[in-house]
Amino acid sequence: MTAHAAAPGDVDTVRTAAEAAAAARPPLLVLEPLEAYLDAQGVPPGELAWRRIGDGQANLTYELRRGGDRLVLRRGPRPPYPPSAHDMVREARFLTTVGAAGMPVPRVRAVCEDDAVLGVPFYLMDLVEGEVVTGNLPAGFTEAPARRALVEAAVDALADLHAVPLEGDVATLGRPAGYLERQVRRFAQLWPLNTRREVPLVERVGERLAATMPAQARSSIVHGDYRLGNLMYATPGRVAAILDWEMAALGDPLADLGYLVATYSEAGTPATPMDLTPVTALPGFPTRRELVERYAARTGADVSALPWYEALALWKSAIFCEAMHTRWLDGQRPGDDFAAGLGEGVPALAAAADAALARLEEGKA
Structure with a gap:
């Protein structure tokens, strides 16, 4: 054994x-x-x-x-x-x-x-065979065309997910209406349960998200944790499997796009603990803007309010990362360097969410 x-x-x-x-x-x-x-x-x-x-x-x-x-x-x-x-x-x-x-x-x-x-x-x-891309590029994924293809395949798979009709068994998975309101309310309630310290910016961002919430233009399956690290690739241009569905729901598809952008590393942008695909900061990868433009072209979605959805992703991440940090403080995650670093990482996530909302106010998508 x-x-x-x-x-x-x-x-x-x-x-x-x-x-x-x-x-x-x-x-x-x-x-x-x-x-x-x-x-x-x-x-x-x-x-x-x-x-x-x-x-x-x-x-x-x-x-x-x-x-x-x-x-x-x-x-x-x-x-x-x-x-x-x-x-x-x-x-x-x-x-x-x-x-x-x-x-x-x-x-x-x-x-x-x-x-x-x-x-x-x-x-x-x-077990699905394939490659997961996060911090390193596997063999066959290193050339510039492959780098672009793997990101485009991720965007296309997301567009396909959001095109699944909400009918039959899919319709029984939840209530799409009110998704954003439920997300903001639920995570605002979780913050005092998850923390033992004062991080006022987390609460302020939550208040701003509630006050500036966009209307939900479309409804779809929402994966809830859609990022490159939760995709298994058969080839750079083909996704073999979408993994990790714990946060899935029916709701606003732009929540997935905002999360993908928030976890997608780009050279020259400040890093946060949710930069979970640092490899994409290397040359040859599409920019966040190109990623968003491809999604909009595939779906016809209005992405002008996307910074709000990025802020939502970063703010939620701050709250569940705080829970990890508290468990680490309690000795429940021994040897976990990621959780140990969240003492500074959670305020950084809150600051990134605040900056995304500032971009929205300035009209910089």
Whole structure:
């Protein structure tokens, strides 16, 4: 059996449920119950091997190998966390539904709501082969045409997602009307729960977002965390899978575009903790403006208010990053350098959101 630690200081795996109950911190994998669950799902018998994959800072994703089969397990972080957070059952439902609507996503194989297996709900999905682009360019993605192609493919996949009709099973996924209002209200309520310090700019930005909220011109599936690091590429010009659907909803599609722009690095712009694709600051990548122009051309969307949506993305990021930082302060994320750096990173995100709103007021999209 092969084990791979999640992070320094984590008790990643134990063998039995009794060992899990006796552990100081809940382990992430409990092997005997997990192997029994795999047996029940028809996964071939054999030695179980696993490794952490992905760059997510909240939910955890593992590649599992057993009996020649390869699959992916996705679960939430260690509890405690709010009841509505890290809802793996809801995420699996979104994956299944958007996959049936023709979008490139992994196939869900099983959903486990029984906390007796791992202590939290989780789901299993097919492993998709491909490349994820964040801080480095894989082989075949280094030339200038490939750099442009991978960004254009991301924009085109987003446009395709937003074109999925809100009918049938898709229509049952939520209420698109009032999406922006719910987002601002919910995250404003989360801030005092997530923090133990004063960062007045976070509250001020929230107030400005509420006061300047644009009318929702269109409704669509909203991924909620749409960035290059959540895409799996078959080739530079083809997205093999869109990953990480925890934040998905029905709502305003420009929220996804604003988030993509906010997490897209560009040379000469101030960096924030949400610069999650630093590779795109290299020569040969499209600018943020070019990214937005391609989306507008594909969809016909009016993007004049996009800085508001960028501000929303950055402000929300400040609030959920503050939760990570508080968990780090409490010793719940030992060895997590990203969370440790959020003491300064959260105010930087708030300042970036404030600057985006200033651009909107100045008419600089």
